[in-house]
Each structure stands twice: as C-alpha cells, then as structure tokens.
Amino acid sequence: LPQTELSIPAYYVLASAEASTNLSRYDGVRYGHRAAQFGDLEEMYSNTRAEGFGSEVKRRIMIGTYVLSHGYYDAYYLKAQKLRRLVANDFQTALQQCDVILAPTAPTTAPKLGSDIHDPVQMYLSDIYTIAVNLAGLPALTLPAGFGSDGLPVGVQLIGNYFSEAKILGVAHQMQLNSDWHSKMPV
Known part of the structure; x- marks a missing residue:
C-alpha cells in the first residue's frame, strides 16, 4: 500500500471540507441547538455555534472553510480527491492478491x-x-x-x-x- 502515507493529509482536507459543508445547516433555525440569548439573526448564529460545537468541530469547520475557499479549492480539495483515488487503487491492487x-x-x-x-x-x-x-x-x-x-x-x-x-x-x-x-x- 505505497500511497498510504498520502492518506493522512488527504483525509483531513476532505473530512474537514465535508464537516464544514455538512455542519453549515446547524445554525439554530431548523436544526440542532439554538442559543437562548441573542439580539439579532447574526448573533443567534454566532452564539448557537459557539455553544453547540466543541473545539474539535470548530477546528474542522475552519480548516474546511479554508480549503474550500476560492483560490485554495484546486490546490487542496481537488488534489486531496486525486490522492483518495490513488489510495483506493492501492487497496484494490492488494485485495486482488x-x-x-x-x-x-x-x-x-x-x-x-x-x-x-x-x-x-x-x-x-x-x-x-x-x-x-x-x-x-x-x-x-x-x-x-x-x-x-x-x-x-x-x-x-x-x-x-x-x-x-x-x-x-x-x-x-x-x-x-x-x-x-x-x-x-x-x-
């Protein structure tokens, strides 16, 4: 499995990107926790996410937002998708034996x-x-x-x-x- 070492950076780029997009719906309007105290809609979003997400989740959302942003999408996300394919191909080769x-x-x-x-x-x-x-x-x-x-x-x-x-x-x-x-x- 020669490409295994590439899986670590690829995984954390892809998992963070997916976490960022999937967790964006948890804004307190329809899904998940809603903060009890807020003044306006922006403050509700901010307070809800601050209370509802732990430090690891916030870290992954920030990384995911970064790798999906304009100018970094090709450099990080698309490259990680290509690495994913290389890792999967290695497993397929090994599992033929x-x-x-x-x-x-x-x-x-x-x-x-x-x-x-x-x-x-x-x-x-x-x-x-x-x-x-x-x-x-x-x-x-x-x-x-x-x-x-x-x-x-x-x-x-x-x-x-x-x-x-x-x-x-x-x-x-x-x-x-x-x-x-x-x-x-x-x-």
Whole structure:
C-alpha cells in the first residue's frame, strides 16, 4: 500500500471540507441547538455555534472553510480527491492478491477509559491506520488482539474489498473461535 502515507493529509482536507459543508445547516433555525440569548439573526448564529460545537468541530469547520475557499479549492480539495483515488487503487491492487488485510487499528494500545486527549495532533495520529481505509471507502472491522505491556487492549482491523462484509465477519468469527482476547478485561 505505497500511497498510504498520502492518506493522512488527504483525509483531513476532505473530512474537514465535508464537516464544514455538512455542519453549515446547524445554525439554530431548523436544526440542532439554538442559543437562548441573542439580539439579532447574526448573533443567534454566532452564539448557537459557539455553544453547540466543541473545539474539535470548530477546528474542522475552519480548516474546511479554508480549503474550500476560492483560490485554495484546486490546490487542496481537488488534489486531496486525486490522492483518495490513488489510495483506493492501492487497496484494490492488494485485495486482488488476498481476501482480507489484517492491520493494526492504532499505533498504541487503547487509551484508559475516561482519559481525555488534549493534543489534537496526537488525536489525529491515533487514526493513522484507519484513515486510509475510510478514505478508500472500504469495509473494515476492529477486534481485540491481545494486551500491551501496560495491560491495555490492542486492536487489529480486518479490511475487505467493497461489498465483502460477510467475508470480514467470517474471518473475525474464526479469529474469535481461536482466541480468547475478546473475553478478557483490561487491567
């Protein structure tokens, strides 16, 4: 999968652009939360979005608005769409040689339940192994595959070709029949 490293910048450009356009309808008029206090329509929009969207959502909306703006659309959005196609082509080439791909889900063990990641870059990097799959639009399934030295779970993903969900579920079932990781609790 030689183009996988290109999936990270492409994904965040495309996901942010989609978030920006999809979330524009949440203005408090028809959809979503509406601020209780406002003076005019512009203030209602501003207060509604300030109250209703968290910092990560606001960050993605701003990035998406930027990459979709005049002068940057071709440089960022269209280029990211081309990279998406290259990543999807790599998966198609690989899946001609095998039924499913087994890959890590994350570069680290799972975070502790209730922990909060405050560094957005660290949060983005935790998605590094799943981004290419999402970008290519392929079905995948994550399942437990043991525990790290810290006692926290390790996940692996099974990636299949388009419309091969039954095959992925069958392989996952066989993995669970031959392991007991899914029945153990982390420390």
